[in-house]
Amino acid sequence: MQEIARLSAASITASLKDEILAGQLLPGQRLGEVALAERFSVSRGPVREALRSLVDAQLATLVPNVGVRVREIGFADAQALYELREGLESEAARLAARRATVGQTEQLRLLLDGHAVSVTAHPAGAYLQSGSDTDFHVVVAALSGNPMILRLLSEELYPQLVLMRRQHQNVQGRGQTALMEHRRIVDAIADRDEEVAALLMRRHIRNSWLSLAPQIENGGETK
Amino acid sequence: MQEIARLSAASITASLKDEILAGQLLPGQRLGEVALAERFSVSRGPVREALRSLVDAQLATLVPNVGVRVREIGFADAQALYELREGLESEAARLAARRATVGQTEQLRLLLDGHAVSVTAHPAGAYLQSGSDTDFHVVVAALSGNPMILRLLSEELYPQLVLMRRQHQNVQGRGQTALMEHRRIVDAIADRDEEVAALLMRRHIRNSWLSLAPQIENGGETK
DNA sequence: TTCTGACAGATTGTAAACAATCTTTTCAGT
DNA sequence: ACTGAAAAGATTGTTTACAATCTGTCAGAA
Known part of the structure; x- marks a missing residue:
């Protein structure tokens, strides 16, 4: 695991982030x-x-005069994360419905067509695991027009979601439903129906959480 | 403006943050x-x-090999900020309605009673300026139970809001209405009515933006 | 045996010096 | 006078060395 080129701060940050998200550096x-x-x-x-930088990105925790550790994401953290997503992403969907051009919504449909192929190829729910789900959500966020x-x-x-999934090894098979x-x-966005777009996104994320929550050990670290 | 004690990283971060938010360090x-x-x-x-740390908190901007400057918040930034608040704070209100105890909602009412005194004392709209508005929103966020x-x-x-207000000197007189x-x-939260709490919070923030937007120079820096 | 306290090792926090990059100035050429 | 390139100055990025703090171990007393 030897590095070859002499990197500097920004590059090292990127490398460490990748290694954490790839699971090469384990939580804790x-x-x-x-x-x-x-x-x-x-x-x-x-x-x-x-x-x-890792600490600011919430991928690691810092104890002064002691050191930095890879962040461990417990049940409470995961729940908070999904609640936050409900608020944030439903707003993104709302804004996307307000601002996305017809060309952009078309591209979004094409993206989902590609995902459909992946789902039928790996029917055992590789959809969410393979990052296709994240792709969709990132595009919607981009279409919100809000940097x-x-x-x-x-x-x-x-990134925190990736870390959480890796830590809890959830391979949920919600591909077809998702x-x-x-x-x-996308239909709601194309219809310029802000309210429905926001509502459907909220439900989608909530369903995702309901399907995922049982997979997380309730070995509850309260704090 | 000489510092007396020998401070270190964390203290310096706090000092600089305070100075930026107090307007002693001007944007740009x-x-x-x-x-x-x-x-x-x-x-x-x-x-x-x-x-x-300031850069991560979005209170300053960093150009590699050049330096750090106090952040300038333009019209587009302010709009994005308020859109983000709509999503985030309506979710906070929703969760607060779900989780706040009767004692907590009572304290929230007491806080508003205190604000009412401030408003009548300074009728010319010092409510928002004096931070009372922020107080309310912070408490609601705390009651959401989502760290x-x-x-x-x-x-x-x-903090970005404070910076924005200082930069654009908006002394909006929406105290009584707000x-x-x-x-x-608070009524909706006390009624455990998540939907109404979220909706009212969304409208409140949107109204705040509508009242504030004209006060910001449209000297549009596009990027 | 178990708890307390001091010492040694290791690790983070800070200081000072060196290298790389950018900005400004200067000056030659047109 | 104006343009452009090169050099000087200033600033950030990195390295090395020193100081402060914490963790773990071990001796000693209850």
Whole structure:
């Protein structure tokens, strides 16, 4: 696992993010500055900066004078995350219905057609696992025309979702159902029906949570 | 403007945040590392860390190899901010209606009673300016029982709001109206009516934006 | 045996020096 | 006078060294 090129702060941040999301760095694992500095053939400065960036992205936790660890996402965290998504993404769907052009909604339909192929190819619910679901949600967020919402979702919440899924190994088989819900949402967006688009997105995310919650160990860390 | 005690990273971050929000550091102003290091009697390391923290909090912008500047919030930014608030805070109100205890809603009413005194004392619309409005919204966010929503609002969005208001000097006189809207929201929360609470909060924030938008120069920086 | 406290090792926090990049100035050429 | 390139200055990015803090171990007393 040796790094070849001499990277610097931004690159190291990206590398660590990727490794965490890929599951190469396990939740709870310590991220020592010296160890990482040696691994990247760089001094502690850039590593330190990268670690702070991970903490800000909520992918790691920092205890002052002690160190940084890969974040562990418990049941309460996951629930909060999905509640937040309900508010944020229903707003994104609402704005998308207000602003998306006909060409954009067409592209969205094409995206779902591609997903349909994936679902039939891997019927055992690889839809959500393979990131197709995230693709759809990112596009809707982009169509909202709101840079803040797009950034929040794609750069903060979705990485946390990936981390959570990896930690709890949920391979939920909601592919077919989710795809149908996606189509209804696109219909509402194409109809310029803000209220319905927001409502359907809210329900979609809530259904997703209801299907996912039982898969998460209730080994409840309260705090 | 000399600092007395030898502060370190976290303290410097807090100091700079306060100064930006207090308007002592104007939007667009450069935040040079060496200058700040001398001002705080500290080396560039902690200053650098504090600056990155400001950038993550969206209170400053970073251009690599160039420097950090206090963030300028244009019309498009303000609009995006309020759209985001609609989604986030209506969700907070919904969750508050679901979870707040009777004691908590009572305290919320008491808070508004206190605000009523402030409004009658300063009838010229000092309500929103004095932070009373923010107080209410923070409490509702807390009552949502969702730590992520609370953190996002109180530590990211509201500081940006303060910065925006300072930049555009909006002293909107919506005090009496806003207070009444607040009371209706509390009523819905006390009634455990999630839908109405969410709807009223959404309208409240939208009204706030409609009253505020004209006050912002449309000297549109497109990007 | 178990708890307390001090010491040693390791790790994070900060300071100071060096390297790389950008900005501004200067000056030659048109 | 104006354009453009090159050099000087200033600023950020990185490295190295030092200080402060924490964790774990071990001796000693209850």
